[in-house]
Amino acid sequence: MAYIVLVGAGNMGFAMLSRWLAKVDDTGSVVEPAVLHRCTVRAQNTFAVVEPADALRERAIKAGAHVYASADELPAEPRPDVIIIATKPQTVAEVAELYSSRLAPDGLFISVAAGAGIATIEKRAGRSLAVIRCMPNTPASIGEGMTVCCPNTRATAAHRAVAQELLTSIGRVVFIEDEQLMDAVTAISGSGPAYLFLFIEALSQAARAAGLERELALLLAKQTIYGASKLALESADAPATLRKQVTSPNGTTAAAMTVLLRPGNGLTALVHQAVSAAKAKSIKLREP
Template sequence: MKQQTIGFIGGGNMAHALIGGLVADGFSAQKIWVTDLDQNKLAELKEQFHVNTSADNQSTVAQCDIVVLAVKPQVLAGVAKDIAAAVQARKSLVVSIAAGVRAADLQRWLGEETAIVRCMPNTPALVKTGATALYANARAGKSQRESAESVMRAVGLTVWVDDENLLDAVTALSGSGPAYFFLFMEAMESAGRELGLDDRTARLLTQQTALGAAKIAMESAETPAELRRRVTSPGGTTEQAIRTFEEGGLRELARNAMLAAERRSVEMSNQFGAQ
């Protein structure tokens, strides 16, 4: 992939993170192009990473082997139709990180022969600890799949799904998931303050505990259930807290929340695809 050129259509936070990850991995900044309507964003990216910048989507696509669509899903149809001819002429691989826009709709806007990889990253990509699921259409070959994965791996873990519909489940789990953990951390901080801890102490202890638990889960071969049982002593304080969560219906609440997120993801795909 290091011999290829990459063009980012949109220079927002996720594009910024991906560019930073690629450059940190040794990808040449001179092989990266970014377009955006916001000249301040372009100036910042150019100053920080020394990438090429432009306000012209078509000219950027015309010289890029990989085109990353990093614009809001609400405007993606117009952007895709605008660059379709350039994509077809260059035979670029198109990597979309726009949530809720199906590959079939992208193919309809860009051209039926277009190789497309849809990605569902999440916000921890901004700190190089993202989780991204990828889906490739039938036009994307093995080398193109590898190229798309290399781009997303610059900001964290990657997994592939064979059924595009599973990206709605991914959205409900890892896409929206950081907010679930933030909410739980918020609740823990609040309870800590109610128990007498000052704001700073409650926040630091909550943050470090979340970080430590995630690190143990990532490095252990045990399941979360096994890890939970390991730190839950019979008759102890943790057992009392866990029992309260269980009696309060935490599992069912989490299930219902993710089902609601998945339904909304499907609804948004239908809305964006109607453009």
């Protein structure tokens, strides 16, 4: 059993915590709340949370964690096996310095803060330790997240297994070895949910402009995006093939595609620009 300390219980921190503390029955199936699934880490680990904000602290208490307002309140023993940094990127270095002496000798730092690089954590920690930088996304709150992890050279197979166990409970997990790719990961899967939410907004607004009432417009937009996303995930066909299957020659979809695929200012060009801007910001965030 591992002792795990989560530093920061904001949106992402709490999304992970709520999965880890899900109640399970004797078979390992989650029974409360019903929407949760695939979580077995509750019975195998002990969790503590450090969160200065009163409202967020109360939320973590209700989830079932041991909660503290600051690092000073943490018990001296036992020393954490894993410290997960889920704070704003600007405070990651400070957290690494503050908590490095509290981490067990063979312990692990996991950072889920966008933009904060491994070198920053290593430098401020002041000692050689295992670090795994991870980029999850907000669908983690329903167990459908996408998390990409990059370990430093001190992270062993056992450290990777711990991160895999924790993060698989919130969705899919992949490891990469080149940290430079984390900026692109952040721009795609980290920021990606916001792109889809914006598209749902735009599609529902267009539906209303086309004459549909508000609730129906939003339902059509949400379910269409959900269904199409699930089809893309489960189908053996490439997204381009699926798109062409919907697009009959000279039909309604083809008319829409002439707008969305317009060279220079169509949807593809806008997405490229958006991802480029997000990637550039991620690079800037990890600069010393």
